[in-house]
Amino acid sequence: MITLIKNVRAYQNGTWNEGEILIAGDKIEAMARKIDCTFPGMQVIDAEGMRCIPGYLDQHVHITGGGGEGGFANQVPPLPLSAPVRAGVTTLVGLLGTDGTTRSVESLVARAKAFNELGLTAFCLTGAYEFPSPTVTGSIKKDIVMIRECIGVKIAISDHRSMNMEKRDLVWLASQARQAGILSGKPGITHLHTGSGKAELDMLFDIVETTEIPIFNFRPTHLGGKFEAAMRWTEMGGYADFTCGNTHAETAGIVARALERATEGLVTMSTDGNGSFPIWNEKKEMVGIGAGSIANLHGVVKSLVLDKGLPLETAVAPCTRNVAKALGLYPQKGCVAPGSDADLILLDDTLSIDTVVAHGKTMLRHGALQFRANFEN
Incomplete structure (x- = not known):
């Protein structure tokens, strides 16, 4: 699964920068001001006005x-x-x-x-x-x-x-x-x-x-x-x-x-x-x-x-x-950086959780679960 998160503010190298995050599989592949790429089946998340923090x-x-x-x-x-x-x-x-x-x-x-x-x-x-x-x-x-x-x-x-x-x-x-x-x-x-x-x-x-x-x-x-x-x-x-x-x-x-x-x-x-x-x-x-x-x-x-x-x-x-x-998991976990696990949270302008990505899989979007957990209503 390939996911491109656009127009997001992420904290990296001591500052908040607006740009894009490319996720390939379960890893963050790249972070840049602009990422030009297209892949069949690629998921695009427009995170305008949101901030990205580690899961x-x-x-x-x-x-x-x-x-x-x-x-x-x-x-x-x-x-x-x-x-x-x-x-x-x-x-x-x-x-x-x-x-x-x-x-x-x-x-x-x-x-x-x-x-x-x-x-x-x-x-x-x-x-x-x-x-x-x-x-x-x-x-x-x-x-x-x-x-x-x-x-x-x-x-x-x-x-x-x-x-x-x-x-x-x-x-x-x-x-x-x-x-x-x-x-x-x-x-x-x-x-x-x-x-x-x-x-x-x-x-x-x-x-x-x-x-x-x-x-x-x-x-x-x-x-x-x-x-x-x-x-x-x-x-x-x-x-x-x-x-x-x-x-x-x-x-x-x-x-x-x-x-x-x-x-x-x-x-x-x-x-x-x-x-x-x-x-x-x-x-x-x-x-x-x-x-x-x-x-x-x-x-x-x-x-x-x-x-x-x-x-x-x-x-x-x-x-x-x-x-x-x-826990000896850094920088695999606990940061938003290329090479780290794609475990991410997108926060809206009220600091509420909008989106959750775990191992590159979008689990929550606009506050709604993107999967069905067995035995839960």
């Missing part, structure tokens, strides 16, 4: 559904196949959460494969909140090495729902993931749900300061309520991931502060899409529950621009370039 990368999505706190009726349903497309997410990482009992890593891998068959790019993490970690092969290392979609392991710390693992256990787990990453050419990350516990990131600081495991391999998330610890983490060279909550302006305020203070490139955003958002009282009793939405990523980007006054290229960096670099 979003969301590294924390409950693609098989999350939750379960409070009983079986509180399990969040799986992420619909169309949801990432509508949200502009062209690359996603699926994971488990509190429930590693009725949810399985096997079903997680299968769901990631489904998103890949659709035309998106999907990865997953082995493990869950619990320790020892649930796996497919019986080994964290083997899961990462042998399962194409698996790029790391998930665990929880500083949370009353976690297994309250000791330092030596987390060192062992992270070492398994790191060794697997080295053997397989993957990032081999240890992705950490961090709860509201008193220890915050203390165990991570201790491990980084007393062992040889690089800080790069640890990816703590949900850091909005641990802002100073998150800034200390970035000062040491670590990535700090902030969850895009349902109140976009609130998250945008936190992320804007982080972008101002943290080392450039080390702030990332993710959504916890289709994960549960339980509300706990001071006795750790659940008094309410909601769910995250993958659409929150774009909602926060819009708020960063419209409410906080950030340039669009700055606002999208935490969910494009920064995440792509963190």
Whole structure:
């Protein structure tokens, strides 16, 4: 498939330029002020008045559904196949959460494969909140090495729902993931749900300061309520991931502060899409529950621009370039440039998502899906 996007403004080499983008197959073939070419069956998209940004990368999505706190009726349903497309997410990482009992890593891998068959790019993490970690092969290392979609392991710390693992256990787990990453050419990350516990990131600081495991391999998330610890983490060279909550302006305020203070490139955003958002009282009793939405990523980007006054290229960096670099996917992902994957979003003059292209395939046009997802109305 060959596609020519005309009259579009794209950010490249530090500036916004109007021109045309030629897509051949799943790659961006060329970008220029004017591209004169005609091919049989070529698709032409007139993007007059629109801006082109990279497709979003969301590294924390409950693609098989999350939750379960409070009983079986509180399990969040799986992420619909169309949801990432509508949200502009062209690359996603699926994971488990509190429930590693009725949810399985096997079903997680299968769901990631489904998103890949659709035309998106999907990865997953082995493990869950619990320790020892649930796996497919019986080994964290083997899961990462042998399962194409698996790029790391998930665990929880500083949370009353976690297994309250000791330092030596987390060192062992992270070492398994790191060794697997080295053997397989993957990032081999240890992705950490961090709860509201008193220890915050203390165990991570201790491990980084007393062992040889690089800080790069640890990816703590949900850091909005641990802002100073998150800034200390970035000062040491670590990535700090902030969850895009349902109140976009609130998250945008936190992320804007982080972008101002943290080392450039080390702030990332993710959504916890289709994960549960339980509300706990001071006795750790659940008094309410909601769910995250993958659409929150774009909602926060819009708020960063419209409410906080950030340039669009700055606002999208935490969910494009920064995440792509963190996952070892840049410049294949996370930028609009010749040779990169043709994962693109076209934004209209209100910053609403008009068009989504994934691997060169137009998935959304004028806000309407260009494919039919099975079992969705």
